Amino acid sequence: MRQRDRSPGHVGCEYKNAQGAGSWTGEDLKDLIELMVHTGFRISDATLFDMSRLQGNNVMIRAQKNGHHVFAWLPDRVRDRLTARAKLHGWRPFIIGQSTRLETVTNVWRRRLAQAFEAAGPFEQEPTPHRFRHTFARRLLQDGNSIDDVAMALGDDPKTVALHYSACVPERQERLTRMFKKAYREKPKLVGISGGRKQLRRGRR
Numbered sequence: 001m002r003q004r005d006r007s008p009g010h011v012g013c014e015y016k017n018a019q020g021a022g023s024w025t026g027e028d029l030k031d032l033i034e035l036m037v038h039t040g041f042r043i044s045d046a047t048l049f050d051m052s053r054l055q056g057n058n059v060m061i062r063a064q065k066n067g068h069h070v071f072a073w074l075p076d077r078v079r080d081r082l083t084a085r086a087k088l089h090g091w092r093p094f095i096i097g098q099s100t101r102l103e104t105v106t107n108v109w110r111r112r113l114a115q116a117f118e119a120a121g122p123f124e125q126e127p128t129p130h131r132f133r134h135t136f137a138r139r140l141l142q143d144g145n146s147i148d149d150v151a152m153a154l155g156d157d158p159k160t161v162a163l164h165y166s167a168c169v170p171e172r173q174e175r176l177t178r179m180f181k182k183a184y185r186e187k188p189k190l191v192g193i194s195g196g197r198k199q200l201r202r203g204r205r
Contacts, residue, residue: 024096024112028112029116030081031081031082031093031094032113033132034081035049035078035082036129036133037132037135038059038072038073038074039072040061040137040153040154042129042133043113043129046094046109047105047109048092048094048100049092049093050092051082051086051091051092054074054082054083055071056079057073057074058071058072058074059071059073059074061153061155062155070152070153072153094109096109110129113129133154136153136154137150137153137154137161137164137165140153141166147162147165147166
């Protein structure tokens with residue numbers, strides 16, 4: 001691939017693959033980002049995405065050990081963008097060039113995203129493609145879904161999800177704070193000594 005313009009305001013490049021020559025732009029990046037934000041895919045899963053995983057508005061995001069599949073739901077606009085993309089670029093619409101090697105394909109898209117981040121920045125934290133997976137998890141948690149369900153969608157352990165994402169859900173901490181306040185609003189009061197032992201009784205102060 002040959003980069004077409006290195007100016008910060010421009011995101012695009014020229015390419016040549018089995019379908020012919022063309023130009024990749026910010027709209028192509030938008031397709032990839034939409035897929036990651038709505039599925040929680042890592043960049044490797046997104047760039048090697050196969051349209052056979054799309055069934056209507058549902059995307060199969062992983063197979064479980066028990067043989068069941070976990071699906072994510074896509075809005076019509078995202079489904080339509082992927083469908084249109086497949087008509088132009090083939091059944092694996094994010095493959096660039098002739099190579100289907102994971103490292104090659106992923107690195108090309110990482111460079112394109114880095115160029116977009118540079119044009120959109122600066123950011124308080126260094127942006128990476130993994131941030132779109134964080135957005136997926138945070139949206140689900142903030143909407144009140146359980147950590148267990150979100151962990152299933154991500155393919156992660158619930159403890160890992162709780163560790164990394166609980167801070168993204170202020171409502172969760174508010175519930176914990178109310179629980180602690182309720183538990184400790186009554187303090188034990190000394191009421192007497194019996195058999196050499198102090199006896200305590202719960203009571204309001």
